[in-house]
Amino acid sequence: MMTFEEIGIEERLVKAVTDLGYVNPTPIQEKAIPVLLSGTKDFIGLAQTGTGKTAAFGLPLLDLIDVAARHPQALVVCPTRELCLQIVSELELFKKYMTGMSVVAVYGGTSIGLQIRDLKKGVQVVVATPGRLIDLIERKAINLEQIKYVVLDEADEMLNMGFQDDIEFILQNTPKRDSTWLFSATMPQEIRRVSKKYMNQPVEVTVGKMNTANKNIDHQFYVTNAQHRYESLKRLIDFNPGIYGIIFTRTKLDAQQIADKLTREGYDIDALHGDLTQGQRDKVMGDFRDRSLQLLIATDVAARGIDVKDITHVINYELPDDIEVYTHRSGRTGRAGNTGICMSIVHSREIGRLRQIERIVQAPFHKLEIPTGKDVCRKQFFHFMDKLLQTDISHGDYETYMPTLSEKFADISKEEVLKRVAAMEFDRFLKYYENAEDLNVRERPIQRDRESGRGVRTSPTTNRFQQEGDTRRDTRGRTFGGNNGEFQRLFVNLGTKDGFYKASFLQFILDMSELNKESLGKVDMKEMNSWVEVDRRVATQMIQSIDGKKYKGRRIRMNDANSR
């Protein structure tokens, strides 16, 4: 693996990235920086946010700039104001030892006068959104005559947003550029065409999609009906009390309406979409970054390029129209060595598309059950108990109040105090989930056709079967399953400690083995291990498809329980 010194960037930049904790260049940096440092080669980098592409162009750009010359020499064009600000803040960090280097952001929705003033101060690097840049060019407030380097960041997104003419206009108005550097997550025809027209034999580099490299993301999906989507979302949020997540919707309207609804119901959430003013967008992002908001709900375009650390969950309220977009979304989590979860709420008709996405992401998707009301309450309860036990009481002057407290509670037992504390927190959950319905859409089990003896699969239905204890029963209380009691008991080294509850565990082993529920009998889950009864005829299939596979980096062991 190369170091930043070996890659050829100058000492002050190496020092700055070392301060940032970068040890080695990322793959895109390793491939791009040596080419870009030449200053004259055109370059196409197929890489997504999260791969380190900002530094891949930012470092060589700063290296090439002549600090003594006080006019714009480099232009970075990107689709959104957020990305613009993000790029500038990264460049600021990289150039911290380069005195005299000036970088400015120009974007719409804010005073053009102030930006014109900034530009007049003699900046060398301009980071711009296309619309505002054109405005500045037309007002002759920016001189592109001496621009040597043009970087187009997230080119595919700029085209998606309708900036194609603007991009061409910008390229036509920078005639003296020595090189053009284009970064894009995908390579649609239009980008090919622009690159053919305006670039000269570009060096093209592709780095693996971040999610293919990112094994830290657990991809999960939940099947429900369209009318239960919102309720399912709530359930998933409630089932993950410590969540710090982004929810994606396809439309601005959905993002706003869901945010409003959830806010009314007491959730810390706000929406980010194109209909907000810049001031509103900044406020939302600021609140989310400093964690005043636990959840952000966004459209794809609005959230593009945003890099927020430590996102625990990404939730697809709906799958994106463009399946490639899934990787952009899921890549918001599981960054910098952390693990993350990407959940998709899908309709049974969308499972085919989900499998297509699975192939692109090259990671297995796990079908999990939408938690029941009881699951949610249990989870919230334990979370609350943990919080209670971990509460820091060393700072408050509680001793002063103790005599009064003791007196007040003299006749109440510890158990009762605990119950009351729990009730304060839980009543709303218990009440809300008291009669909560099952939101999962399940395949009807194969029923025996009495006449022919053949299996008949009926249409999908909601809540056809409930799980009661270890035995599955239909709504009239009859047990079912076509194995005549011929079960084999298997051992598996997964348990509740791995984050499973019974339903999710069953779904996990069924998904892995591609078997259906009819193959299962009793399931006995413990903290570290579980025992499952499986139809003898398919037990080997189950062992072969699960034993030796990995779950969260740990090897799964599954074998005949009697052979141990």
Ligand code: AMP
């Ligand atoms: P980007 O793809 O530019 O959005 O970068 C994603 C994240 O990776 C940013 O938070 C960067 O600070 C970080 N990053 C970029 N290059 C490196 C590197 N060589 N080592 C560690 N982190 C990096």
